[in-house]
Amino acid sequence: MTYRFDFSWLLTYWPVLVKGAAITVQLILVGALLGVALGIACAWVRSLGPRWLRPVAGAYVELIRNTPFLIQLFFIFFGLPSLGVQMSELQAANLAMIVNLGAYSGEIIRAGIEATPRGQFEAGASLAMTRFETFRHVVLLPALQRIWPALSSQVVIVMLGSAVVSQIAAEDLTFSANFIQSRTFRAFETYFVSTAFYLALALALRQALRGVGNALFARRAAP
Amino acid sequence: MMEFSTWDILRNLLLAARWTVLLSLVSFVGGGLLGVALLFLRIGRGALGRRFAKGYIELLQSTPLLMQLFLAFFGLGLFGIDVPAWLAAGAALILWTAAFLAEIWRGCVDAVAKGQWEASSSLGMGYVQQMRHVILPQALRVAVPPTVGFSVQVVKGTALTSIIGFVELSKAGTVVTNATFQPFTVYGLVALIYFALCWPLSKSSQILERKLHVAHRHH
Numbered sequence: 001m002t003y004r005f006d007f008s009w010l011l012t013y014w015p016v017l018v019k020g021a022a023i024t025v026q027l028i029l030v031g032a033l034l035g036v037a038l039g040i041a042c043a044w045v046r047s048l049g050p051r052w053l054r055p056v057a058g059a060y061v062e063l064i065r066n067t068p069f070l071i072q073l074f075f076i077f078f079g080l081p082s083l084g085v086q087m088s089e090l091q092a093a094n095l096a097m098i099v100n101l102g103a104y105s106g107e108i109i110r111a112g113i114e115a116t117p118r119g120q121f122e123a124g125a126s127l128a129m130t131r132f133e134t135f136r137h138v139v140l141l142p143a144l145q146r147i148w149p150a151l152s153s154q155v156v157i158v159m160l161g162s163a164v165v166s167q168i169a170a171e172d173l174t175f176s177a178n179f180i181q182s183r184t185f186r187a188f189e190t191y192f193v194s195t196a197f198y199l200a201l202a203l204a205l206r207q208a209l210r211g212v213g214n215a216l217f218a219r220r221a222a223p
Numbered sequence: 224m225m226e227f228s229t230w231d232i233l234r235n236l237l238l239a240a241r242w243t244v245l246l247s248l249v250s251f252v253g254g255g256l257l258g259v260a261l262l263f264l265r266i267g268r269g270a271l272g273r274r275f276a277k278g279y280i281e282l283l284q285s286t287p288l289l290m291q292l293f294l295a296f297f298g299l300g301l302f303g304i305d306v307p308a309w310l311a312a313g314a315a316l317i318l319w320t321a322a323f324l325a326e327i328w329r330g331c332v333d334a335v336a337k338g339q340w341e342a343s344s345s346l347g348m349g350y351v352q353q354m355r356h357v358i359l360p361q362a363l364r365v366a367v368p369p370t371v372g373f374s375v376q377v378v379k380g381t382a383l384t385s386i387i388g389f390v391e392l393s394k395a396g397t398v399v400t401n402a403t404f405q406p407f408t409v410y411g412l413v414a415l416i417y418f419a420l421c422w423p424l425s426k427s428s429q430i431l432e433r434k435l436h437v438a439h440r441h442h
Contacts, residue, residue, distance in 0.1 A: 003303075065375075066417065066421035066425055067414045067418055068383075070385070070386075071410060074397075074413075075406075075407075078406035079411065083407065160285070163287035163288075163289040163290060187297040188297040188301055191294050192294065194290060195287075195290040199285050199286050202286070203285065
């Protein structure tokens with residue numbers, strides 16, 4: 001191997017990488033918040049919601065979980081405009097991540113809801129709470145606590161999957177890497193450094209989610 | 224301008240889907256073999272091997288598959304070989320699949336009750352005998368549903384290889400879109416083909432899991 005590694009481009013181009021990383025962080029923050037919210041709604045429909053709506057939510061979950069994120073992204077960004085829905089690259093990337101995480105987290109949260117002991121629902125009903133109030137005040141938080149580790153890993157998986165949004169020219173970390181690579185011709189070094197960035201982001205995100213979990217469930221004993 | 228019927232589009236996509244299927248099979252089988260090797264390192268007696276396997280798994284699970292594909296594509300090129308896209312795609316997917324399968328299987332080995340280890344060692348079995356006759360047969364039963372479930376991730380993972388220029392279903396979708404200007408139809412059909420490949424796998428994984436649960440309840 002006669003190749004000589006050269007990382008000197010980092011001196012000039014590191015702000016580009018940082019800017020890309022900031023976009024990736026923004027994407028996963030919005031994606032995680034709204035995606036988990038959609039997941040909670042979806043899980044509620046599938047386990048406690050109106051019967052006619054259940055197959056709809058079920059079809060949504062199955063459809064998203066059995067198709068690649070890249071195709072969902074292309075369908076949203078290239079396909080939807082023919083129905084008159086126009087979006088910027090970042091909006092399309094955000095929407096795709098929300099829709100994707102919504103389906104996965106919906107399935108995870110549903111498992112948490114279904115592990116709730118029946119007595120909890122009955123106790124809620126005996127206090128004259130409606131089914132929705134019982135869900136909101138009694139069932140939801142312990143259900144989330146039960147599945148928090150699985151939900152956290154799914155959020156990290158979606159963050160790592162977001163690397164493909166560069167394919168619709170959303171200017172995330174991978175987009176920055178592609179840009180630098182095309183300027184410096186140092187492909188391996190560029191992707192090596194950006195992979196390290198993703199690794200750091202993944203570790204930080206995992207830590208942050210653990211912190212959020214601790215804060216959310218602080219006053220509750222372990223289930 | 225040439226007109227394309229929906230059948231023309233579908234036919235071209237289905238032809239390309241063969242490569243998705245082939246790449247998925249290669250990645251799954253190759254990743255499975257490497258995954259077994261990693262598993263034995265991970266649960267083995269050697270501290271160094273355990274640490275290596277743990278680090279490998281964590282690294283590959285904490286970085287994007289797309290970056291791994293890029294690194295394989297450009298990294299192999301550093302050795303002065305001209306890297307075709309299929310080679311980089313296959314290599315990266317095998318390495319990626321192995322990490323996930325090894326971790327899934329480790330969970331299955333851990334799920335075998337502690338008493339089984341103690342009982343078999345009290346019968347004077349050595350490590351290899353314990354593994355061969357007691358632990359692995361039980362772990363294998365637990366491992367089938369999540370392994371089938373993970374094959375869905377492999378099929379979906381192959382979509383990323385279109386980005387480094389391997390022509391499979393997703394790449395064909397882009398090519399056909401550029402020729403027909405019908406992104407809604409084309410990507411809709413692409414999604415349906417992926418669904419047709421993945422859904423039976425997801426479903427059978429669920430059914431297998433349910434069967435296993437029923438079997439467990441009879442204890």
